[in-house]
Amino acid sequence: MEEKTHFDVIIIGGSYAGLSAAMALGRSLRDVLIIDNGQPCNRFTPHSHNFITHDGAIPADITDKAKTQVMAYPTVRFCKGHAVSASAQAGGYSVLIEGGALYSGRKLILATGVRDVLPDIQGFAESWGKTLIHCPYCHGYEVRDKKTGIMASGERGFHIASLVNNLTEELTILTNGNDDFSKEQIAKLQKHNIGIEQEKVVSILQKNGEIKGVVLADARFLSFEVMYAAPLFEQHSDIYRDLGCERTEMGHIKVDQFQQTTVNGVFACGDCSGMLRSVAYAVATGNIAGAMVNHQLVQEDF
Structure with a gap:
């Protein structure tokens, strides 16, 4: 046929x-x-x-x-x-x-x-979709109450923070070297005890996709159990x-x-x-x- x-x-x-x-x-x-x-x-x-x-x-x-x-x-x-x-x-x-x-x-x-399009950060690709996630609605409930980072800045970082704030009391935004929050946004983030870290992220420490934390450009290590990102x-x-x-x-x-x-x-x-x-x-x-x-x-x- x-x-x-x-x-x-x-x-x-x-x-x-x-x-x-x-x-x-x-x-x-x-x-x-x-x-x-x-x-x-x-x-x-x-x-x-x-x-x-x-x-x-x-x-x-x-x-x-x-x-x-x-x-x-x-x-x-x-x-x-x-x-x-x-x-x-x-x-x-x-x-x-x-x-x-x-x-x-x-x-x-x-x-x-x-x-x-994933950034060229060691450990990012290995964690992506597992404990490095994109959507609070898709994955947020499963990682509630965990020490959480948000690798984003500006409007995107602020938006994710507003959604995730309801899911954890330990929340830090990693701007990766960008400083583009407005004064009003910074005031709101501070009001909700959301930290802001502006140093660049050099690598993500992880094992089999399970995040342990990040290493910053100044050699500091910040511990996290889960992170959000907006590549x-x-x-x-x-x-x-x-x-x-x-x-x-x-x-x-x-x-x-x-x-x-x-x-x-x-x-x-x-x-x-x-x-x-x-x-x-x-x-x-x-x-x-x-x-x-x-x-x-x-x-x-x-």
């Missing part, structure tokens, strides 16, 4: 958002191809939280169960591979896979996620650029309330399109994208 190469919808990215979109489309009997390279951003995190019915589950277990359920719909197919480029063509879009395979679809959903990120895929999709000032793919990008027929969902990096957000935006793509197809065909 000849391999199918044309679909109603191609979804690039097969984690929470992409699978959620595929389920919505599969249930409407749309021919769907999911392309995924198996490199989700949260693969370093041992447990996922704050997603009802799966609180505390291993992230890969959630994905595996979701994939099994999605692939039960007969019109959905899965391609393990890396999508290297995409372009507009008559009646839709074409997607090139590493290795040369070419697929086409009437609509395209980008669920490509983001990639964290920079970049889009995991440049395909949005191939298609001419606009980005927001923060670097996300720009979408409207229905997950439609600035390019007609191209939708985006999950981490690549919004700042709320959680499983619940990815699933929700994927579901919206799938439903809206089906709605667009209905409008064209009915």
Whole structure:
């Protein structure tokens, strides 16, 4: 049998958002191809939280169960591979896979996620996603009442501190050499007994991802059990650029309330399109994208 190469919808990215979109489309009997390279951003995190019915589950277990359920719909197919480029063509879009395979679809959903750009600090990568975390909602409850550091400054550091303040009485912000708090912010931090350390962090002492503390540029050692950080990120895929999709000032793919990008027929969902990096957000935006793509197809065909 000849391999199918044309679909109603191609979804690039097969984690929470992409699978959620595929389920919505599969249930409407749309021919769907999911392309995924198996490199989700949260693969370093041992447990996922704050997603009802799966609180505390291993992230890969959630994905595996979701994939099994999605692939039960007969019109959905899965391609393990890396999508290297995409372009507009008559009646839709074409997607090139590493290795040369070419697929086409009437609509395209980008669920490509983001990639964290970790700072060059010894011990950072080894701790990331374990005891060096990004989100109080995703991980904060599990590390409550622990001696906590926040490696961030300015608005981002102040925001994280305001959220974490409710979870621990031992809290210090590590500005890593930056001094960009306003007088009002400093006053509030002092009011809540939140320390501010401006010396640069040279290394993070850890064992198997369990943080012991940090070494500063002046050779001092500060003890911590857990730390929050807000590293920079970049889009995991440049395909949005191939298609001419606009980005927001923060670097996300720009979408409207229905997950439609600035390019007609191209939708985006999950981490690549919004700042709320959680499983619940990815699933929700994927579901919206799938439903809206089906709605667009209905409008064209009915």
